[in-house]
Amino acid sequence: MANIGLFGGTFDPIHLGHLKTVLEVKARFHIATVYLIPASRPPHKTNRAIAPPADRMAMLQLAVQQLDGLEVSQTEINRSGLSYSVETVDEFRHRFGETADLFFILGLDAFVEIHTWKTCRRLFENVAFIVMTRPGSGRRQTPPDHETLQAFLDARISDGYVFDSTTGQFQHPALQPVNLFAVTPVDVSSTGIREKISSRAPFKHLLPESVAAYINQKGLYR
Ligand code: ATP
Numbered sequence: 736m737a738n739i740g741l742f743g744g745t746f747d748p749i750h751l752g753h754l755k756t757v758l759e760v761k762a763r764f765h766i767a768t769v770y771l772i773p774a775s776r777p778p779h780k781t782n783r784a785i786a787p788p789a790d791r792m793a794m795l796q797l798a799v800q801q802l803d804g805l806e807v808s809q810t811e812i813n814r815s816g817l818s819y820s821v822e823t824v825d826e827f828r829h830r831f832g833e834t835a836d837l838f839f840i841l842g843l844d845a846f847v848e849i850h851t852w853k854t855c856r857r858l859f860e861n862v863a864f865i866v867m868t869r870p871g872s873g874r875r876q877t878p879p880d881h882e883t884l885q886a887f888l889d890a891r892i893s894d895g896y897v898f899d900s901t902t903g904q905f906q907h908p909a910l911q912p913v914n915l916f917a918v919t920p921v922d923v924s925s926t927g928i929r930e931k932i933s934s935r936a937p938f939k940h941l942l943p944e945s946v947a948a949y950i951n952q953k954g955l956y957r
Contacts, residue, residue, distance in 0.1 A: 737767035741862070742840040743811070744819055745925065746773045746791050749798045750922035750942040750948060754805075756867050759918045760840055761804060764865060769840065770827070771795055774818035774936055786955055788812045797945040819853045822861045837862050838914075842869040843880060852892035859892060863911040870891040870922040880914055888913065932956040 773791045799805040810816040847907045877883045888896040896905040905913040931938040939947040
Protein backbone atom coordinates (compact mmCIF):
# COMPACT_ATOMS: atom_id res chain seq x y z
CA MET A 736 0.00 0.00 0.00
CA ALA A 737 1.40 3.39 -1.01
CA ASN A 738 2.12 6.16 1.48
CA ILE A 739 -0.46 8.95 1.47
CA GLY A 740 0.16 12.51 2.66
CA LEU A 741 -2.47 14.85 4.07
CA PHE A 742 -1.46 18.51 3.97
CA GLY A 743 -4.09 20.78 5.46
CA GLY A 744 -4.04 24.55 5.58
CA THR A 745 -5.89 27.74 4.89
CA PHE A 746 -3.96 28.28 1.65
CA ASP A 747 -4.96 31.93 1.53
CA PRO A 748 -3.18 31.90 -0.87
CA ILE A 749 -1.10 28.80 -1.69
CA HIS A 750 2.57 29.82 -2.08
CA LEU A 751 6.06 28.52 -2.83
CA GLY A 752 6.68 27.87 0.88
CA HIS A 753 3.89 25.27 0.79
CA LEU A 754 4.86 23.74 -2.55
CA LYS A 755 8.65 23.47 -2.26
CA THR A 756 8.56 22.05 1.24
CA VAL A 757 5.81 19.54 0.60
CA LEU A 758 7.59 18.27 -2.52
CA GLU A 759 10.69 17.65 -0.39
CA VAL A 760 8.57 15.77 2.15
CA LYS A 761 6.97 13.74 -0.63
CA ALA A 762 10.36 12.63 -1.97
CA ARG A 763 11.95 11.92 1.42
CA PHE A 764 9.03 9.86 2.77
CA HIS A 765 8.25 8.09 -0.53
CA ILE A 766 4.72 9.43 -0.57
CA ALA A 767 2.77 8.52 -3.71
CA THR A 768 0.13 11.23 -3.39
CA VAL A 769 -0.10 14.29 -1.16
CA TYR A 770 -3.60 15.73 -0.79
CA LEU A 771 -3.68 19.48 -0.22
CA ILE A 772 -6.76 20.05 1.89
CA PRO A 773 -7.99 23.63 2.24
CA ALA A 774 -9.97 24.29 5.40
CA SER A 775 -13.44 25.64 4.94
CA ARG A 776 -13.24 27.67 8.13
CA PRO A 777 -10.12 26.99 10.18
CA PRO A 778 -11.10 27.01 13.89
CA HIS A 779 -7.92 28.91 14.85
CA LYS A 780 -8.13 31.66 12.20
CA THR A 781 -11.61 33.08 12.75
CA ASN A 782 -10.52 36.65 13.47
CA ARG A 783 -9.88 37.79 9.91
CA ALA A 784 -11.64 37.62 6.56
CA ILE A 785 -10.52 34.67 4.46
CA ALA A 786 -10.82 34.49 0.66
CA PRO A 787 -13.85 32.47 -0.48
CA PRO A 788 -13.30 28.69 -0.57
CA ALA A 789 -13.95 28.67 -4.34
CA ASP A 790 -11.03 31.07 -4.93
CA ARG A 791 -8.67 29.20 -2.61
CA MET A 792 -9.62 25.93 -4.34
CA ALA A 793 -9.10 27.47 -7.79
CA MET A 794 -5.63 28.74 -6.82
CA LEU A 795 -4.69 25.32 -5.43
CA GLN A 796 -5.84 23.61 -8.62
CA LEU A 797 -3.72 25.99 -10.70
CA ALA A 798 -0.72 25.46 -8.41
CA VAL A 799 -0.70 21.65 -8.62
CA GLN A 800 -1.58 21.41 -12.32
CA GLN A 801 1.95 20.57 -13.46
CA LEU A 802 3.05 18.72 -10.32
CA ASP A 803 2.84 14.93 -10.28
CA GLY A 804 1.53 13.37 -7.09
CA LEU A 805 -0.03 16.51 -5.63
CA GLU A 806 -3.84 16.59 -5.55
CA VAL A 807 -6.38 18.94 -4.07
CA SER A 808 -9.10 17.55 -1.81
CA GLN A 809 -12.35 19.40 -1.38
CA THR A 810 -13.44 17.37 1.62
CA GLU A 811 -13.20 20.13 4.27
CA ILE A 812 -14.80 22.67 1.93
CA ASN A 813 -17.68 20.27 1.35
CA ARG A 814 -18.29 19.70 5.07
CA SER A 815 -20.27 22.48 6.63
CA GLY A 816 -18.99 24.46 9.62
CA LEU A 817 -15.52 24.54 11.11
CA SER A 818 -12.86 22.22 9.68
CA TYR A 819 -11.53 19.65 12.13
CA SER A 820 -8.50 17.60 11.08
CA VAL A 821 -9.57 14.64 13.17
CA GLU A 822 -12.66 14.24 10.96
CA THR A 823 -10.56 14.63 7.81
CA VAL A 824 -8.16 11.89 8.93
CA ASP A 825 -11.12 9.60 9.71
CA GLU A 826 -12.44 10.20 6.22
CA PHE A 827 -9.13 9.36 4.52
CA ARG A 828 -8.69 6.34 6.80
CA HIS A 829 -12.10 5.09 5.69
CA ARG A 830 -11.22 5.74 2.04
CA PHE A 831 -7.78 4.07 2.02
CA GLY A 832 -8.31 1.40 4.72
CA GLU A 833 -6.80 0.50 8.09
CA THR A 834 -3.47 -0.65 6.63
CA ALA A 835 -2.77 2.52 4.63
CA ASP A 836 0.22 4.59 5.76
CA LEU A 837 -1.24 8.04 6.25
CA PHE A 838 1.03 10.97 7.09
CA PHE A 839 -0.32 14.25 8.37
CA ILE A 840 2.04 17.01 7.17
CA LEU A 841 2.37 20.41 8.81
CA GLY A 842 4.84 23.11 9.75
CA LEU A 843 6.40 23.34 13.20
CA ASP A 844 4.56 26.62 13.85
CA ALA A 845 1.22 24.85 13.34
CA PHE A 846 2.25 21.67 15.17
CA VAL A 847 3.04 23.47 18.44
CA GLU A 848 -0.59 24.61 18.56
CA ILE A 849 -2.02 21.16 17.95
CA HIS A 850 -3.02 20.64 21.59
CA THR A 851 -5.75 23.24 21.00
CA TRP A 852 -7.25 21.20 18.15
CA LYS A 853 -10.44 19.19 18.62
CA THR A 854 -9.84 15.70 20.13
CA CYS A 855 -6.16 16.04 19.47
CA ARG A 856 -5.33 12.83 21.36
CA ARG A 857 -7.33 10.80 18.84
CA LEU A 858 -5.32 12.39 16.04
CA PHE A 859 -2.12 11.08 17.64
CA GLU A 860 -3.68 7.62 17.85
CA ASN A 861 -4.74 7.59 14.21
CA VAL A 862 -2.07 9.21 12.09
CA ALA A 863 1.70 9.64 11.87
CA PHE A 864 3.01 13.20 11.61
CA ILE A 865 5.64 14.85 9.49
CA VAL A 866 6.59 18.18 11.02
CA MET A 867 8.46 20.53 8.69
CA THR A 868 10.86 23.10 10.08
CA ARG A 869 9.93 26.64 9.16
CA PRO A 870 11.97 29.84 9.15
CA GLY A 871 10.93 31.96 12.10
CA SER A 872 9.93 29.00 14.25
CA GLY A 873 13.50 27.96 15.00
CA ARG A 874 15.25 31.31 15.36
CA ARG A 875 18.73 31.79 16.75
CA GLN A 876 18.76 32.07 20.55
CA THR A 877 15.98 29.47 20.71
CA PRO A 878 16.63 25.76 21.27
CA PRO A 879 17.12 23.48 18.24
CA ASP A 880 13.86 22.34 16.62
CA HIS A 881 14.03 18.80 18.04
CA GLU A 882 14.33 20.18 21.59
CA THR A 883 11.37 22.49 21.00
CA LEU A 884 9.37 19.55 19.72
CA GLN A 885 10.40 17.23 22.56
CA ALA A 886 9.43 19.83 25.17
CA PHE A 887 6.11 20.39 23.44
CA LEU A 888 5.30 16.67 23.17
CA ASP A 889 6.24 16.09 26.83
CA ALA A 890 4.17 19.00 28.10
CA ARG A 891 1.13 18.81 25.86
CA ILE A 892 0.75 15.36 24.32
CA SER A 893 2.54 12.61 26.26
CA ASP A 894 5.88 12.20 28.00
CA GLY A 895 6.21 8.79 26.32
CA TYR A 896 7.74 10.18 23.12
CA VAL A 897 11.44 9.37 22.70
CA PHE A 898 13.61 11.03 20.04
CA ASP A 899 15.74 8.87 17.75
CA SER A 900 18.38 11.24 16.35
CA THR A 901 19.39 8.88 13.53
CA THR A 902 15.92 8.90 11.98
CA GLY A 903 14.67 12.26 13.31
CA GLN A 904 11.64 10.41 14.61
CA PHE A 905 9.87 10.66 17.96
CA GLN A 906 8.52 7.23 18.87
CA HIS A 907 5.87 6.29 21.38
CA PRO A 908 4.73 2.89 22.66
CA ALA A 909 1.03 3.64 22.09
CA LEU A 910 0.78 6.69 19.85
CA GLN A 911 1.81 7.25 16.22
CA PRO A 912 5.33 8.49 15.43
CA VAL A 913 6.16 12.15 14.88
CA ASN A 914 8.84 12.79 12.24
CA LEU A 915 10.77 16.03 12.35
CA PHE A 916 12.00 16.94 8.89
CA ALA A 917 14.38 19.83 8.23
CA VAL A 918 13.21 21.15 4.87
CA THR A 919 15.17 23.71 2.86
CA PRO A 920 13.96 26.98 4.42
CA VAL A 921 11.54 28.99 2.30
CA ASP A 922 10.72 32.18 4.14
CA VAL A 923 7.30 32.83 2.62
CA SER A 924 3.90 33.09 4.33
CA SER A 925 0.37 33.80 3.13
CA THR A 926 0.20 36.71 5.60
CA GLY A 927 3.31 38.26 4.04
CA ILE A 928 1.86 37.86 0.55
CA ARG A 929 -1.50 39.39 1.52
CA GLU A 930 0.32 42.34 3.11
CA LYS A 931 2.46 42.86 0.02
CA ILE A 932 -0.57 42.83 -2.27
CA SER A 933 -2.53 45.28 -0.15
CA SER A 934 0.45 47.65 0.00
CA ARG A 935 1.11 47.24 -3.75
CA ALA A 936 4.56 45.68 -3.17
CA PRO A 937 5.98 43.00 -5.54
CA PHE A 938 4.68 39.53 -4.66
CA LYS A 939 4.67 37.45 -7.86
CA HIS A 940 7.99 35.76 -7.09
CA LEU A 941 6.45 34.15 -3.98
CA LEU A 942 3.87 31.94 -5.71
CA PRO A 943 3.31 30.11 -9.01
CA GLU A 944 2.77 32.43 -11.99
CA SER A 945 -0.71 31.06 -12.65
CA VAL A 946 -1.75 31.81 -9.06
CA ALA A 947 -0.38 35.37 -9.23
CA ALA A 948 -2.33 35.89 -12.47
CA TYR A 949 -5.53 34.59 -10.80
CA ILE A 950 -5.07 36.94 -7.83
CA ASN A 951 -4.66 39.91 -10.17
CA GLN A 952 -7.58 38.93 -12.34
CA LYS A 953 -9.91 38.52 -9.33
CA GLY A 954 -8.53 41.49 -7.44
CA LEU A 955 -7.95 39.42 -4.31
CA TYR A 956 -6.29 40.77 -1.13
CA ARG A 957 -6.28 44.42 -2.23
P1 ATP B 1 -0.79 32.54 7.26
O1 ATP B 1 0.40 33.42 7.05
O2 ATP B 1 -2.08 33.09 6.72
O3 ATP B 1 -0.91 32.05 8.69
P2 ATP B 1 0.65 30.23 6.18
O4 ATP B 1 1.63 30.80 5.22
O5 ATP B 1 1.15 29.77 7.50
O6 ATP B 1 -0.58 31.23 6.36
P3 ATP B 1 -1.17 28.01 5.96
O7 ATP B 1 -2.08 27.75 4.82
O8 ATP B 1 -1.73 28.43 7.24
O9 ATP B 1 -0.10 29.08 5.40
O10 ATP B 1 -0.19 26.78 6.16
C1 ATP B 1 -0.54 25.45 5.95
C2 ATP B 1 0.57 24.58 6.50
O11 ATP B 1 1.78 24.82 5.78
C3 ATP B 1 0.90 24.85 7.97
O12 ATP B 1 1.14 23.61 8.60
C4 ATP B 1 2.17 25.69 7.91
O13 ATP B 1 2.98 25.51 9.05
C5 ATP B 1 2.84 25.13 6.67
N1 ATP B 1 3.69 26.12 6.00
C6 ATP B 1 3.27 27.27 5.42
N2 ATP B 1 4.31 27.94 4.89
C7 ATP B 1 5.41 27.21 5.16
C8 ATP B 1 6.83 27.40 4.88
N3 ATP B 1 7.27 28.49 4.25
N4 ATP B 1 7.68 26.44 5.32
C9 ATP B 1 7.21 25.34 5.98
N5 ATP B 1 5.91 25.11 6.26
C10 ATP B 1 5.01 26.02 5.87
